[in-house]
Amino acid sequence: MMNELVSDLSAVRAEAFLAAGICVLLLFDLFIRDRHRDLTYALAMLLLAGTGWLAATAGGDGRVLAFGGSVVVDPLARVLKVAAALAMAVVFLYSRPWLRERQLFRGEYYVLGLFALLGILVIISGHSFLVIYLGLEMLSLALYALVVYDRDSPIGAESGMKYFVLGAIASGTLLYGMSIVYGFSGTLNLGELREYAAGLDGVPVFLLVGLGFMLSGIAFKFGAVPFHMWVPDVYQGAPTSVSLLIATAPKLASIALVIRLVAEALPELLVTWQVILMTLAVLSLLIGNIVAIAQTNIKRMLAYSAIAHVGFILLGVATGTTAGVEAAVFYSIVYVVAAAGAFGIIMLLSSRGAEADQLDDFRGLSQRSPWFALMMLLLMASMIGIPPLAGFYAKWIVLLALVEAGAVWLALFAVLMSVVGAFYYLRVIRLMYFDELPGGAPVQAPGDFRLVLSINALLALALGLFPGPLMDLCTGLLG
Amino acid sequence: MVPSVLFAIFAGVLVLSALGVIIARNPVHSALLLILCFFTSAVLWLLLEAEFLALVLVLVYVGAVMVLFLFVIMMLDVNVTRMREGFTRYAPLGAIVSGIIILQLAGAIWLRSGLPAAEPLTPREAGHSNTRELGAVLYTEHVYAFELAAFILLLAIIAAIMLTLRQRPGLKVQDVSAQVKVQRKDRVRLVKMDAEKDS
Numbered sequence: 001m002m003n004e005l006v007s008d009l010s011a012v013r014a015e016a017f018l019a020a021g022i023c024v025l026l027l028f029d030l031f032i033r034d035r036h037r038d039l040t041y042a043l044a045m046l047l048l049a050g051t052g053w054l055a056a057t058a059g060g061d062g063r064v065l066a067f068g069g070s071v072v073v074d075p076l077a078r079v080l081k082v083a084a085a086l087a088m089a090v091v092f093l094y095s096r097p098w099l100r101e102r103q104l105f106r107g108e109y110y111v112l113g114l115f116a117l118l119g120i121l122v123i124i125s126g127h128s129f130l131v132i133y134l135g136l137e138m139l140s141l142a143l144y145a146l147v148v149y150d151r152d153s154p155i156g157a158e159s160g161m162k163y164f165v166l167g168a169i170a171s172g173t174l175l176y177g178m179s180i181v182y183g184f185s186g187t188l189n190l191g192e193l194r195e196y197a198a199g200l201d202g203v204p205v206f207l208l209v210g211l212g213f214m215l216s217g218i219a220f221k222f223g224a225v226p227f228h229m230w231v232p233d234v235y236q237g238a239p240t241s242v243s244l245l246i247a248t249a250p251k252l253a254s255i256a257l258v259i260r261l262v263a264e265a266l267p268e269l270l271v272t273w274q275v276i277l278m279t280l281a282v283l284s285l286l287i288g289n290i291v292a293i294a295q296t297n298i299k300r301m302l303a304y305s306a307i308a309h310v311g312f313i314l315l316g317v318a319t320g321t322t323a324g325v326e327a328a329v330f331y332s333i334v335y336v337v338a339a340a341g342a343f344g345i346i347m348l349l350s351s352r353g354a355e356a357d358q359l360d361d362f363r364g365l366s367q368r369s370p371w372f373a374l375m376m377l378l379l380m381a382s383m384i385g386i387p388p389l390a391g392f393y394a395k396w397i398v399l400l401a402l403v404e405a406g407a408v409w410l411a412l413f414a415v416l417m418s419v420v421g422a423f424y425y426l427r428v429i430r431l432m433y434f435d436e437l438p439g440g441a442p443v444q445a446p447g448d449f450r451l452v453l454s455i456n457a458l459l460a461l462a463l464g465l466f467p468g469p470l471m472d473l474c475t476g477l478l479g
Numbered sequence: 480m481v482p483s484v485l486f487a488i489f490a491g492v493l494v495l496s497a498l499g500v501i502i503a504r505n506p507v508h509s510a511l512l513l514i515l516c517f518f519t520s521a522v523l524w525l526l527l528e529a530e531f532l533a534l535v536l537v538l539v540y541v542g543a544v545m546v547l548f549l550f551v552i553m554m555l556d557v558n559v560t561r562m563r564e565g566f567t568r569y570a571p572l573g574a575i576v577s578g579i580i581i582l583q584l585a586g587a588i589w590l591r592s593g594l595p596a597a598e599p600l601t602p603r604e605a606g607h608s609n610t611r612e613l614g615a616v617l618y619t620e621h622v623y624a625f626e627l628a629a630f631i632l633l634l635a636i637i638a639a640i641m642l643t644l645r646q647r648p649g650l651k652v653q654d655v656s657a658q659v660k661v662q663r664k665d666r667v668r669l670v671k672m673d674a675e676k677d678s
Contacts, residue, residue: 008623012623019626019630022630023633026637066623067620067621067622067623068620070621070623070624071623108637108641111637112634112637112638112641115630115634115637118630122627128624130621130624131623131624131627134624134627134628134631135627137631138627138630138631138634141631141634141635141638142634142638144638145634145637145638145641145642148642149641151642151645205587205588208587209584209587209588
């Protein structure tokens with residue numbers, strides 16, 4: 001009994017460490033003065049480092065089940081958890097000067113951000129409906145609160161309210177689907193559900209109904225069309241530091257959610273969910289890329305671009321092959337790198353007090369700061385998928401998996417939509433290099449911000465030139 | 480026979496009162512109908528021999544949560560007419576969407592294969608205790624989920640405080656420690672003056 005508890009706890013040591021750390025941070029932040037608030041930031045970064053390290057080493061090299069099979073620690077969990085902790089560290093680093101200039105530099109940002117990360121870790125390791133749902137609620141609750149973090153912003157309150165109501169409906173839908181599947185299969189455990197589904201002859205109706213509701217809920221959290229309405233409003237309405245947070249780490253939880261609940265738990269129903277996922281993906285690629293062209297606000301534009309990228313990720317999962325799922329994971333990580341960098345540049349330009357969230361704010365950036373204009377060029381080119389950047393390689397392996405799975409038409413459609421999508425990314429580049437903004441001052445930002453932002457953007461290049469190491473991490477994820 | 484009749488009655492009341500929650504004009508009526516919903520679901524759970532959960536539902540939701548909810552509704556004095564402004568405009572769209580979902584569900588369930596027949600419930604023996612069974616797994620098998628739920632509550636507390644605790648400028652607040660520390664000389668000034676004389 002005791003030994004079992006110890007080994008169980010060792011499997012979830014990253015989550016346990018982070019949870020204990022949040023409590024310490026909460027108390028610590030209470031007793032320090034405003035001018036020492038940097039200590040809270042430093043402690044949060046330390047916690048992230050510890051969590052990342054513990055997550056990387058949990059469970060050895062293999063696949064470990066804990067707490068009666070409701071938690072799984074496998075290579076997929078390790079890769080995604082470390083990526084999420086890294087993404088959160090980058091988010092905290094970019095946010096610090098931005099928050100400070102707007103008198104929003106408070107401990108709650110870090111507490112809520114770490115809670116969101118805890119939810120993400122729980123989802124990534126979730127192996128039962130109950131645990132996954134609890135992780136999702138923790139993530140969602142932290143994000144709702146973060147969207148309205150700047151309480152004096154009316155647009156923030158409006159988008160927070162929308163996000164909350166729509167998110168609650170999505171959680172309800174997901175829960176409804178889970179309860180239907182549980183009601184008939186009699187198990188919450190995903191491993192047992194998989195065995196149950198393998199023992200059935202034919203596809204029973206209730207599983208289809210439950211799966212349909214579950215996929216709707218997942219698509220909502222992922223931001224796939226037609227469940228995407230909240231994405232642009234939330235990206236635009238939330239404080240930029242929160243948009244950055246929402247655009248990065250939670251995407252890793254969403255991909256884990258799809259893989260755990262659908263690809264791993266119900267491989268028997270491949271034919272069914274393949275059609276649903278492909279429909280979602282095609283619609284996302286179509287709507288995301290076309291509507292993004294009409295945007296003048298860059299946060300909104302990045303929101304629609306996120307929807308389009310979600311389409312690509314779902315295409316990878318929809319193949320149902322190991323190569324496709326691995327390509328989807330690779331794509332998500334590359335997307336998170338590019339999105340973090342793009343929002344980082346917006347925050348860099350905003351750090352003089354005014355928001356730089358309009359496309360016009362990028363006018364003439366190449367004169368104001370040639371270096372960061374180049375970095376933005378790299379990030380945008382990576383999102384388009386121009387070789388030799390990481391985005392190209394990510395798109396390439398997804399398309400390869402699609403063709404291998406026999407979906408040549410889908411691959412052609414995805415390529416066509418990428419070409420349409422290139423238009424709005426190229427517009428940003430045109431504004432930076434060929435337009436002029438009279439009276440633009442040089443960009444100012446702290447040294448660590450500049451350094452990490454440069455590394456982030458160069459990573460988009462490096463992962464494209466040398467995709468080997470990350471690809472090695474992403475192969476053999478599914479045991 | 481008797482349980483299925485009871486089930487039909489209470490399930491019917493549950494569905495009707497749930498409908499009432501969303502169409503009642505008065506928010507207090509909505510809240511009271513929600514109480515009825517909780518109560519009838521508790522009865523359904525009792526029929527499934529989940530007596531502990533049924534009692535907890537009544538105690539916690541009906542007894543505590545809904546009472547607070549009613550307080551809040553009465554204190555906030557929500558302007559119902561403004562809330563309902565868009566109702567007729569969006570009702571047709573909502574009806575279409577829910578109609579499609581109902582049709583699809585009905586099609587999937589009845590036209591394709593029909594539901595598997597429900598197996599009759601096997602009643603537990605007389606001395607069976609649900610509470611004991613729950614207690615045996617809550618802190619062992621489900622301890623992880625239990626702790627996660629606790630952290631979600633902590634998160635909810637932090638978020639609620641963050642959203643509502645604010646220092647408004649110009650607010651008149653008591654500083655209790657300053658009140659306690661006050662000395663006589665801060666409040667009373669003794670003034671020496673000559674006695675008044677008749678002139």
